[in-house]
Amino acid sequence: MLNYMLLCLALLGLSSLASSSVPYARDGDIAVGDKWRPYDQVEIFQAGATRGLEGILELRFMPMLNDARGCFPYAAVDKDGAHGMGLKPTGKSGGDCRDDSKGQLYARVGTSNGRTGVMYSWYLPKVQTDTEHHKHWYLSIVVWVHSECNPAADDCNIVGVSYSSGAETYDTSMSGETLYSSGHNGTGPVKTHPIVGYDGQVKVFPSQDGDQHALGPPLISWEKLSLAARQQLNGFQYENARCPFNDNNFQESLDAAFNESFYTSLTSRSNKPSVPQPPPPSSRAKGPDLACMGQGPSFNPSNCVFSPIQDDGSVLDLTDAEAILRFMNVKTFLRYFKGSRADLTNTCVFYTKAVSPARKNVGLAITATKWACGESQKRRYTMWHLLPNAMDAASHPGVRDFYTPQKVGGWLDALRIAQEKYEATKPPGVVPPFNRYFQAGSQAMAEACYGDIVIVTETPSELAQYEPGKKYQVAGRTNVFWSHERPVIQRKVKAGEATLYVLDANTKKTYKVTDIDTFKIGPAVKLRRDLSSAYETSDIFERSRIRASGNMCKTSGLGSLRSGQDWFGS
Known part of the structure; x- marks a missing residue:
């Protein structure tokens, strides 16, 4: 805090900076x-x-x-x-x-x-x-x-x-x-x-x-x-x-x-010209404090502590994968994207494995993170890195680590078990539990973004994960990007709320998407340079209530995954 x-x-420090230089007229x-x-x-x-x-x-x-x-x-x-x-x-x-x-x-x-x-x-x-x-x-x-x-x-x-x-x-x-x-x-x-x-x-x-x-x-x-x-x-x-x-x-x-x-009119807190304040915290609140959603910078974890609860006020059953998936909906994810951080950057960085086979990628999560937080030298962060992680959970009671679907004994352990059962049989037409979890997060991420949206991919000329009707849309595995991110991004671009770019993970060249319906790209372009560097803005996050700096550009979050690791199906 x-x-x-x-x-x-x-x-x-309002001290004067005197100069010994001689002035001329x-x-x-x-x-x-x-x-x-x-x-x-x-x-x-x-x-x-x-x-x-x-x-x-x-x-x-x-x-x-x-x-x-x-x-x-x-x-x-x-x-x-x-x-x-x-x-x-x-x-x-x-x-x-x-x-x-x-x-x-x-x-x-x-x-x-x-x-x-x-x-x-x-x-x-x-x-x-x-x-x-x-x-x-x-x-x-x-x-x-x-x-x-x-x-x-x-x-x-x-x-x-x-x-x-x-x-x-x-x-x-x-x-x-x-x-x-x-x-x-x-x-x-x-x-x-x-x-x-x-x-x-x-x-x-x-x-x-x-x-x-x-x-x-x-x-x-x-x-x-x-x-x-x-x-x-x-x-x-x-x-x-x-x-x-x-x-x-x-x-x-x-x-x-x-x-x-x-x-003179500020006689009490109640007549401050402020945005609406969230309700006081309650261990048995009816719903996940959704009043926090629309407040942007006024989001206050001391009043809006995240604790998994169901709408009837009962504590969430962490042994029930379906209960977890119902609770971890778009609104719950959006609370951490839009409610707490989206105002601090108008550039979002996504990544897609494009045509790489599942579990055989070249580390696009790492590539995207390195570009966003280092090579680009601009204030560009993938919104996934704003999810609360183990550091947040350790520092803030009630905050859950969103990066634990594969961790044995984690609060999402029921999802891990459900995913293992799915992998054993792979029933046709069933969306994997991990995909369902990240579909909600993916959609919320897209909803929170505005301004420039950059997609890091291996195949800029063929955005397989976003283009409709491609052979990569396997019937048995609903693609996270195509089914949930894509429609939101298309809507925002058409409404003039965002501009979409594609970054070639190999050459680091950037292309503007000129047709949002087909994801056709134009010639290479240079992104603007009027944004702070990652170093300059990381200090803001280091001082924030939920310390997202560690989630973005340092050692945790998706950026810490080893090459070949990825939680998304192709």
């Missing part, structure tokens, strides 16, 4: 070391949030920007400390500055009047209005949050949003008009992302246009900026603009954005 007090955020603006870069050649930082609780807050409340007129956001500074030259305020207000691939979102967490605020800022290379007509401008909002004692990030709730109305001023009167998104494509589990509007003037405001066309440039926290970049932002002297989040201005900006009225 994250045992942090929000008060501690005030102690997280350019058109009234003075850059440290005279380090400049053309505005459209400033290389953006890859997405990176602060470690620990601060970073989780930065990601949880990250805003989306509807930019109707004027410039799109651009990166202000690169890793070498070179600042963008900006644009002369000529021509149209958005002339030559509406490239949505050049943007950056800057984030920093701090406190004012004992309250926690998350500042988000966008840099513009120019601004052209009746009152401001020059190079360089910053837009920003501050999301004010509240929680009871000993909070974790998912206990924090938005109480107000302040919108910048000038270089040093904020409007706090429009907070109640703010709409919230659940993230890109609207597929995240909880709406915690403010939708912000900009129309080419000096201020931002609550957008009423939804998030369909909103911008979401990569978020970089102050802490994750390079030392050279921080020194430039601390030492840069703007003739007309002001960087609101550098060491010199950050506290003043928070103080200017603060409004005590955001907190």
Whole structure:
């Protein structure tokens, strides 16, 4: 559990980074070391949030920007400390500055009047209005949050949003008009992302246009900026603009954005503007606490402890394989996928043995894990690795190890025995118990995914496990992937909630699926690179209540299987 007090955020190092470099002037603006870069050649930082609780807050409340007129956001500074030259305020207000691939979102967490605020800022290379007509401008909002004692990030709730109305001023009167998104494509589990509007003037405001066309440039926290970049932002002297989040201005900006009225109505827990809370834990609850399902980041194992129970309230009979299979349905699996983790990544990695004979594969589980957690150097995890494992079961009373269907004496031992009986006779038309168990998990995994979905396979040109009507669809063994994952993925792609890619396990080349009905693939493509590395995001999981880091990229879960091991039939 994250045992942090929000008060501690005030102690997280707001010290100034002084620079000994000599500044030089350019058109009234003075850059440290005279380090400049053309505005459209400033290389953006890859997405990176602060470690620990601060970073989780930065990601949880990250805003989306509807930019109707004027410039799109651009990166202000690169890793070498070179600042963008900006644009002369000529021509149209958005002339030559509406490239949505050049943007950056800057984030920093701090406190004012004992309250926690998350500042988000966008840099513009120019601004052209009746009152401001020059190079360089910053837009920003501050999301004010509240929680009871000993909070974790998912206990924090938005109480107000302040919108910048000038270089040093904020409007706090429009907070109640703010709409919230659940993230890109609207597929995240909880709406915690403010939708912000900009129309080419000096201020931002609550957008009423939804998030369909909103911008979401990569978020970089102050802490994750390079030392050279921080020194430039601390030492840069703007003739007309002001960087609101550098060491010199950050506290003043928070103080200017603060409004005590955001907190005056918080007289008790019951009137917090939060997502619905789960019912209190009960050893004889009626059902598996399904109220936890739709809460996303607010999922709290202390209130939603997993314990296998049936809908009538009786304890699950662990000697009855059929009872286990009835309980381990899609909703139960989804509770761990969507209810706890899906908001932390918008890329899912699947794998299929394709045409390899059963028990003769080349270790695609291992290949997929190594690519997702190492070779790709991106925040990409197979959702199977978010299942609770032995480490979770040992750390959290009531949490079951989902990786034990083959373990003698495990809580799924009845399934193992049922599987052995099936293997002895292999009756026609009967789906193996192990397949039934993972069919539910497979379907839930697909339901939890959005954004990019990557399938690792040996045969990218023939996705045998997904394509209908192939000889590999053996009548006696209902295929996990084809029968349960596939329809969900097809539905999500057709609805615009996901894009499907295929990764060749041998060459590591990636192809986009161009026809979701036939799984036809197009030419090789490069996946985007605006995601954090596995190393950067693993810290978030290491601090999570259910420690999924060990399940994803380390020594447990499917990634730990030896070559040739696999629990799925072909």
